[in-house]
Amino acid sequence: MLTIKNLHVKLEDEDKQILKGVDLTVEAGKVHAIMGPNGSGKSTLSYVLSGRDGYEVTDGSATLEGEDLLEMEPEERAAAGLFLAFQYPVEIPGVGNMTFLRTAVNAQRKARGEDEISAGDFLKLVREKAKTLKIDAEMLKRPVNVGFSGGEKKRNEILQMAMLEPKMCILDETDSGLDVDAMKLVSDGVNALRDAGRGFLVITHYQRLLDHIKPDVVHIMADGRIVKTGGPELALEVEKNGYADILNEVA
Amino acid sequence: MAVAQQAKQDLTESRITALDLPQGGVWGNAARADALARLRAMGLPTRRDEYWKFTDPTSLTQVAAPRAALFEAKDEGPIFDGVDRLRVVFVDGVFDPEQSDDLSLSGVEIERLSDAMARDIHWAREFYGKLETAGQVPVVRPLAALNTAFAQDGIVIRATGKAEKPVSIIYLHRSENSDAILHHVVRVEEGAELTVLENGPAAARFNKCMEISVADRGTFHHLRAQGRDHERRAATHMFARLGEESVYKSFTLTVNGVLTRNEHVIELTGDDAIAHVAGAAMGDARTHPYHHDDTVFITHDAERCESRQVFKKVLRNGAEGVFQGKILVKPGAQKTDGYQISQALLLDEEASFQAKPELEIYADDVKCSHGSTTGAIDETALFYLRARGVPRETATDLLVLAFIDEAISEIEDERLANDIRVRLQMWLERRRRG
Numbered sequence: 254m255l256t257i258k259n260l261h262v263k264l265e266d267e268d269k270q271i272l273k274g275v276d277l278t279v280e281a282g283k284v285h286a287i288m289g290p291n292g293s294g295k296s297t298l299s300y301v302l303s304g305r306d307g308y309e310v311t312d313g314s315a316t317l318e319g320e321d322l323l324e325m326e327p328e329e330r331a332a333a334g335l336f337l338a339f340q341y342p343v344e345i346p347g348v349g350n351m352t353f354l355r356t357a358v359n360a361q362r363k364a365r366g367e368d369e370i371s372a373g374d375f376l377k378l379v380r381e382k383a384k385t386l387k388i389d390a391e392m393l394k395r396p397v398n399v400g401f402s403g404g405e406k407k408r409n410e411i412l413q414m415a416m417l418e419p420k421m422c423i424l425d426e427t428d429s430g431l432d433v434d435a436m437k438l439v440s441d442g443v444n445a446l447r448d449a450g451r452g453f454l455v456i457t458h459y460q461r462l463l464d465h466i467k468p469d470v471v472h473i474m475a476d477g478r479i480v481k482t483g484g485p486e487l488a489l490e491v492e493k494n495g496y497a498d499i500l501n502e503v504a
Numbered sequence: 505m506a507v508a509q510q511a512k513q514d515l516t517e518s519r520i521t522a523l524d525l526p527q528g529g530v531w532g533n534a535a536r537a538d539a540l541a542r543l544r545a546m547g548l549p550t551r552r553d554e555y556w557k558f559t560d561p562t563s564l565t566q567v568a569a570p571r572a573a574l575f576e577a578k579d580e581g582p583i584f585d586g587v588d589r590l591r592v593v594f595v596d597g598v599f600d601p602e603q604s605d606d607l608s609l610s611g612v613e614i615e616r617l618s619d620a621m622a623r624d625i626h627w628a629r630e631f632y633g634k635l636e637t638a639g640q641v642p643v644v645r646p647l648a649a650l651n652t653a654f655a656q657d658g659i660v661i662r663a664t665g666k667a668e669k670p671v672s673i674i675y676l677h678r679s680e681n682s683d684a685i686l687h688h689v690v691r692v693e694e695g696a697e698l699t700v701l702e703n704g705p706a707a708a709r710f711n712k713c714m715e716i717s718v719a720d721r722g723t724f725h726h727l728r729a730q731g732r733d734h735e736r737r738a739a740t741h742m743f744a745r746l747g748e749e750s751v752y753k754s755f756t757l758t759v760n761g762v763l764t765r766n767e768h769v770i771e772l773t774g775d776d777a778i779a780h781v782a783g784a785a786m787g788d789a790r791t792h793p794y795h796h797d798d799t800v801f802i803t804h805d806a807e808r809c810e811s812r813q814v815f816k817k818v819l820r821n822g823a824e825g826v827f828q829g830k831i832l833v834k835p836g837a838q839k840t841d842g843y844q845i846s847q848a849l850l851l852d853e854e855a856s857f858q859a860k861p862e863l864e865i866y867a868d869d870v871k872c873s874h875g876s877t878t879g880a881i882d883e884t885a886l887f888y889l890r891a892r893g894v895p896r897e898t899a900t901d902l903l904v905l906a907f908i909d910e911a912i913s914e915i916e917d918e919r920l921a922n923d924i925r926v927r928l929q930m931w932l933e934r935r936r937r938g
């Protein structure tokens with residue numbers, strides 16, 4: 254599904270190398286988790302994959318189902334099936350959540366040569382998905398993320414994911430800021446989307462989330478590289494001992 | 505200095521000579537003669553005048569109106585079409601009874617200006633040129649004096665009760681060289697309510713003046729969509745005087761236009777009066793120049809009055825925006841609540857915005873604030889939208905509409921506000937198609 258090879262990334266305006274050769278393959282139907290110390294480059298990886306400005310790829314490649322992601326505009330990547338749940342969802346005053354969702358759904362459909370969704374069908378679908386995430390109608394009416402609590406923002410990200418039904422979902426610390434119940438809601442939302450045709454890359458600091466969203470593979474990222482890859486037990490090891498042992502071991 | 509003064513005088517005289525002074529009615533002739541004297545005394549504006557520092561008045565003062573091609577928007581119906589209203593149509597600045605509705609409306613008296621002037625005793629006599637004269641201090645507005653002297657046509661509207669429906673003035677532009685001067689007078693009597701709608705490009709060059717007197721507890725709403733003809737020019741003045749507990753709310757949408765200067769001169773003379781003025785301007789100078797100037801002067805001369813100015817501009821490809829806004833609080837105008845915000849969203853490096861916000865306060869117990877910002881599109885928000893699959897252009901449009909909506913939401917009537925929103929969307933879509 255997602256194949257990243259030897260990806261090197263530096264900041265565009267600064268001589269600062271952030272990703273120093275990332276190799277990673279997420280197969281369809283699998284959930285991969287990335288853990289790693291603060292500042293190791295996890296969010297940078299997610300931004301580079303989704304096409305944010307400010308970074309320069311100096312080497313390597315990233316493809317989604319064989320298509321070169323790095324050549325595409327952000328909106329093309331989204332239409333191709335890539336989705337990033339932001340670590341810090343953006344507030345957009347003046348743009349209603351519903352308008353935003355409908356515009357996004359229809360733009361992606363259009364880009365794929367599909368018909369727009371009817372207003373009625375759209376409304377039905379949003380209401381249904383919002384309900385399972387306990388997002389009330391009033392929140393849907395508000396401007397995108399404006400005045401939302403930290404947890405509400407994260408749930409709103411998952412709502413967008415549920416509406417857009419992407420092939421490859423990247424979740425950047427979606428668990429941060431969530432209370433225990435919301436964690437369960439969000440995990441259920443993610444698990445509901447798990448299927449044979451869809452890949453997940455879950456960035457997190459905590460085992461807690463992985464109790465709910467059981468990963469197939471766990472990667473440890475440090476200083477711009479994947480330094481260790483293993484099964485779910487790797488996350489438990491991090492939870493117990495921190496990163497010191499792992500980092501010493503690979504150093 | 506003497507040279508500049510002479511040049512101003514020559515400019516003024518050549519403009520006056522080229523115009524015919526309309527005749528008719530005792531008080532009309534007197535008002536015109538007074539206005540002509542005022543105009544001669546102040547002279548037409550030039551770029552050297554402080555008040556015209558950001559807007560070049562040359563094309564507004566020169567003898568002949570610069571040609572302006574007609575613009576036919578075949579793919580969109582006229583604005584306010586769905587609104588039940590009384591239509592008053594002017595074609596290139598001349599009243600057209602054929603296209604207008606019968607000028608009778610419950611709660612309102614409407615007449616053509618010339619008909620009003622033909623009568624020696626008429627309510628409009630107390631107002632024609634009077635608010636304009638008052639508005640010449642402390643800053644002169646020569647184009648308004650010229651208007652009072654030379655207006656070829658116009659209507660006078662007097663609301664005595666709650667107007668049954670809005671009076672909708674429609675300005676059609678049919679000749680590429682038309683030079684229209686229109687003067688309207690509005691009187692809202694005590695406790696009466698009136699809404700005036702205006703739309704259309706009017707002429708190649710349009711000089712319009714509206715004097716609005718709102719008596720105690722009267723309500724006046726004004727909504728305007730200036731014509732989209734790319735090459736048209738307009739200088740408009742709204743002179744308002746507000747009585748006790750009266751309400752004045754005006755909103756203007758401007759898309760396209762080589763040159764637009766909209767002046768609002770509002771005097772709050774009765775306690776507890778409210779004046780809101782808002783404007784949304786969208787300019788893209790890719791195919792034609794675009795220059796839009798909002799100049800507002802609000803005088804608080806009574807207690808506990810509220811004034812509010814909200815102006816938003818979205819500019820790109822070299823489009824130019826200007827805002828000059830002043831709140832003057834006179835001695836004794838205690839508990840004044842004055843607010844003013846002007847903001848420009850510049851979509852590229854070529855677009856420009858100049859703002860001159862001013863407060864002048866001679867009372868000690870007042871609350872006044874003003875702010876002006878110039879900014880670019882929020883790149884973080886733009887990326888967020890694009891990451892959800894919304895193409896760059898559509899995402900930009902969404903952010904533009906969100907920005908401008910703060911001005912549109914000043915419109916009280918939701919239906920009319922939505923009419924404006926739909927217009928903007930259509931304009932953006934057409935722009936995107938190229």
Ligand SMILES: Nc1ncnc2c1ncn2[C@@H]1O[C@H](COP(=O)(O)OP(=O)(O)OP(=O)(O)O)[C@@H](O)[C@H]1O
Pocket residue numbers: 264271289290291292293294295296297298307340
């Ligand atoms: N635009 C930028 N300007 C300057 N430094 C940047 C920028 N983007 C990323 N960095 C730096 O790159 C490094 C990696 O940042 P990144 O946000 O990818 O880390 P992370 O692994 O997601 O950390 P965390 O776990 O704290 O979220 C950090 O040192 C960060 O300061």
Ligand SMILES: [Mg+2]
Pocket residue numbers: 295296297340425
């Ligand atoms: Mg991060």
